[in-house]
Amino acid sequence: MMDLYPALVDEDRRLSGHDRKLAQIVLDDVDFAIRSTIGELAARAEVSPPTVTRFCRRIGCAGFSDFKLQLARMNYVGLRYLRPEVPTTSAAEVAEDIVAKAQNALFQLHQQLDPVVLDRAAQVLRAADFILAFGSGGNSSMISHELHNRLFRLGCRIHSSNDRSMDLMLSAAVTPGTVTVVSSMTGLDADLVRCLDLMRQQKVPTIALTQSGSPVALAADIPITIDLPEGRNIFRPTSTRYAFLAAVDILANLVAYADRQRATVFLRRIKEELVRSRDGDDRQLLGD
């Protein structure tokens, strides 16, 4: 169930000769590729059918039918995004592109998540007396904010910080009973690694949302790893944020379910306060 897209664009030039030609033809006209038989596709690429089968195998499919199936899947999600070189500029194109990439990021997140790890993280969070959430630099700071936003509602005592200097001081001052969650999309934040080391010295459990194998992931007790392909478009800061956000979402839900009663109490209280302070419409969201 691998994603075809990276294999097709073949950034690292692993495909050769006819395979590259085939990939190009498929990318140029996905609908054709989906509808055609192996013979038709082979003819368009001026190769033999077996070459097409082999091509499908090389890019990770079981065969040509499987290839078409996967292509159909991918295509539905909005395959306009298979044209990286052609800069999309119209509003409709940009919208389609971003939505497709976001959905794709969520899809890949879902593939990568390990329920066991998530459960463990949720349990640790649930048991914490106090939670620290670290994340700096736009994207990860959004994540740590969001963790705060979600967990305080469940009755968790939590502080979120986006300030690397503060993070270090907070880490130096942690006390048992604390649990720390850090977020780093690259996993290369050296300060964050230092924080995690300090935590470990104090036996404070740490959860990291980050790339697998990265320094941050290695320094954390419970790494929740999310690996997504880098975007090449510098105007677009990757759709990784959607995946991270979903990870927080899932985590917060699991924490809520771990003690449903307690969570309900707090959520009700918050909701009542919101309804009171606004015009009494109780369809209100929990915090706009």
Added chain:
Amino acid sequence: MMDLYPALVDEDRRLSGHDRKLAQIVLDDVDFAIRSTIGELAARAEVSPPTVTRFCRRIGCAGFSDFKLQLARMNYVGLRYLRPEVPTTSAAEVAEDIVAKAQNALFQLHQQLDPVVLDRAAQVLRAADFILAFGSGGNSSMISHELHNRLFRLGCRIHSSNDRSMDLMLSAAVTPGTVTVVSSMTGLDADLVRCLDLMRQQKVPTIALTQSGSPVALAADIPITIDLPEGRNIFRPTSTRYAFLAAVDILANLVAYADRQRATVFLRRIKEELVRSRDGDDRQLLGD
């Protein structure tokens, strides 16, 4: 495209006998249907292969292969969401549910967006001397933060505020050349409406990300409306956030494309600074 689903659920009972049985089997296990051959599916339904072919034709496909293709497409986003809601508690279930809902929110956003409005909003933003971004209460505050995070990188002068009292003061003190973006998921925030009214008095253009027809939408010059069904699960603050986030994403991209050169300059500078301050790995994201 998506009309396979209605045909399968067969609300108006147009299918009969074996066809209904086949539809049920397919809906029960879409993955099986996608993977299996016509023979296997026929066996599971205890019918003959030709019956399956005829079934596919009746519900609007060209044949069994086409049916599988369409099914694969549908299965990616649409169908999971349409399943009856069961209380989910296991980590895997929660993850699946949240991812599906988020993808669906993005899907619906995509359908609702009006490219013309987006373009107009982007142009107004691009022309602004100064941008104010308002949004309070967890979700919308994330959105206004994100607007800041995305637009300052493009060279926009922008301030984001999550403080209703400050919003009002800022609104009272706006000067021509300013453009304001507000976010409210419910659209019921009275203070925000007041802010928008103040802006209008000063002829400051206003853009609102909110529900259509809501007071906030009505008070804004350029309402970018996003209507998503309310979730009933109080533990889950709707997946609307993903949609709003994507809207910001799209908007920021359009602003960037409106003056690509300028945007590139700023993004490069930011990137260089990031690379310098870290370990020189230039695959770094733009702001973790």
Added chain:
DNA sequence: CAACACAAGAAAAATTATTACACGCAGGCT
């Protein structure tokens, strides 16, 4: 009760994909 419409299966046919095998070519090794 016959005539008809319809649905279903069996078997044959057609289509489509895969495998087996042989050839050719480039790069490395003796």
Added chain:
DNA sequence: AGCCTGCGTGTAATAATTTTTCTTGTGTTG
């Protein structure tokens, strides 16, 4: 240099899958 080896390719044979054709059975209607 000459030879082996590995890789990619096409042809032809094979296998698989799907569709068509033909036949039978069932239920409805005049």
